[in-house]
Amino acid sequence: MSNNENAMDVELTAEQKQAESRRILLEGKYITRNVRFLERGIAAAEVHYSHRALRTLSNLRKRLEPETIAEVIAAYTSVSNVQNVAECLRCAVEALEMKPAANPAAKQCEPEICLFFCLLTQLYLLDNGQYEKGAKLSDTLVGMLSSSPRKTVDPLVARVFFYFSRFYEVADRLSDARPALLRALQAATLANMKESKAMLLTLLLRNYLHYKLYDQAERLTAKTTFPTDAPNNLLARYLYYVGRIEAIQLNYSQAQMHLLEATRKAPSNAATAGFQQTVHKVYVIVELLMGNIPERSLFRIPTLKKPLQPYLELTQAVRIGDLNRFQEVVSQYQSKFLQDQVLILIQRLRHNVIKAGIRSISVAYSRISLRDICLKLHLDSEEDAEYIVAKAIRDGVIDATIDHQKGYVKSAEIHNVYGTSDPQHAFDRRITFCLNIYNESVKSMRYPGSDHRKELAYADEAIRRERELAQELENDDYDEDSDADDVMDEDL
Incomplete structure (x- = not known):
């Protein structure tokens, strides 16, 4: 069987193979199937059908061709008679420089289907480096999008805005996209389009962080609320951006919480390895700024081992409190830290290195002179x-006293940690984490639609009939008993 198939492949020409692949793309499990999903979602008013149609975009974008997209547009709609959002199809065809054959039998294009076709055009232009045409098409799409009350449009609009921002980013004109994103965020909030709102919030935070506008990004997060039922991929990105903002604003505890939550929300697979690496780079720095030392197992994860090698050396320098080693690592990997946009945070670690050195000295020596501390x-x-030692004592880094006259530092006796409240605080954090997971799981549960209400109505009608029948039987029994009593009275 395999030999026959190979022989057929040899006999087919390049044009025939291209035509066959186009036929499979149109009639197979890709475009036609996705359009059916969108139509079912429109009929049932269910948004998960739109998500099922978007789920195959990663495989579909590898097979896209301008002829195929133009043929699809001509098959499902008449470009000459479109209105509203569907007018963007004309711009999509112009961007592809194709002239599809007119199809007078085509029906009016629904907004969901039109946006899906425009989304395919955006993907093709982005993958083929036609950024100017893609930006022009995206501008047209964003200008024609309106706050539709149908929730099935929401996932498609979110994707359109993502690639709209992406075109401006690759063209190094990301600031030009900010006014349109702000207007779209206001419209999405008023229309209660939750996924679009979540996408726009992440895009605006990325926009602000790209230009280091941390104050504006912090005000945006303070005055907006991220949708609680947004997809996990958007939530993970949002938590990462908020964590970076909090780290810059010196709120290390909040930054550590948001970054850790971002690593948990993002799936751990090869497709998200880049995101995991980016988040863990900032997370390691925040842990060091808080005075904690990250676990060694973190640097042994296969997908993180090589990218986190500079951060492992940085952690080792901070752990032992070696200021010279810390400066050598920063000088060696300065370009890498600049590329990762964490150099501003690493420069704050100098005081933490000194504190770590003082802490290790306090544990090793019961009494040591200031001269020896200066040398070490x-x-x-x-x-x-x-x-520095006085400040460490005041901050609670070490428990010691300074003899200023004799010039030495005397460490206090080491107390049992289980006699303090530290274990209680750690236990409280774990309980809080478990309760948050439980609450989020309850909120994420899906409930059936409104189809079961018909069955409930039938059940209520059946119960009502049974009660009426029982009441009639009781009345009949009462009448029979009354007749019998009358007969007995007559006999008496």
Whole structure:
């Protein structure tokens, strides 16, 4: 069987193979199937059909050709008679530089189907490097999109805005897209389009972070609310951006919480390895800024081992409190840290390196002179060492006292950690995490649609009939008993 198939492949010409692949794309499980999903979603007013249609875009975009897209547009709609959102199909055909054959029998194109075809055009233009045409088409799409009350349009609109921002980003004109995104966010909020709102929030945060507008990004997060039922991929991206903003704003505890939640929300597979690497780079720096040392197992994960190698060396320098080693690592990987946009955070770690060195010295020595501390930490003078140790004592880094006259530091006795409230706080954090997972699981449960209400109506009608029948039987029994009593009275 396989030999016959190989022989047929040899006999087919390149044009025949292209025509066969186009036929499979149109009539197979791709475009036609997705259009049917969209039509079923429109009829049932269910948004999950739109998600099923968008789920195959990753495989579909590898087979897209301008002739195929133009043929699909001509098969499902008449370009000369479209209105509203569907007018973008004309712009899509012009961007592809194709002239599909007129189809007078084609019906009016629904907004969902028209947006799906325009989305295919965006993908083709993006993958083939035609950024100017893609930006022009995206501008037309965004200008014609309106706040439709149908929730089935929401996932498609969100994808259109994503590629709209992507075209401007690759063209290095991301700031030009910001006014349109802000207007769209206002419209999506008023129309209660939750997925579009979630997408627009993440795109605006990415826009602000690209130009280091941290104050504006922080005000945006403070004045808006991210939809609780947004998809996990959007939620993970939003949490990552918020974590970066909080880290820049010195809110390390909040940043650590958001970044850790982003790593948990994002799926762990090869497709999301880049996102996991980006999040963990910032997460490691935030952990060090909080005075914590990340687990060694984190740097042994196969997808993170090589990208986090500079951060592992940085962690080792901070852990041992070696200021010279820390400066060497920063100088060696400075270009890498600049590329990852974390150098501004790493520069704050110098004080943490000194604190870690003081902590290790306090544990190792019950009493040590300020001169020795100055030599071990590579400080300039004993006055600097005295000031740093005093600040560490005030911040609670170490439990010690300074003898200023004799010039030494005396460490206090080490107390049992289980006699403090630290285990209670750790246990409380774990309980809070488990309760949050439970609450989110309850919120994410799907409930059946309104079809079961018909069955409930039939059941209520049946129960009502049974009650009426029982009441009639009781009345009949009462009448028979009354007749019998009358007969007995007559006999008496």
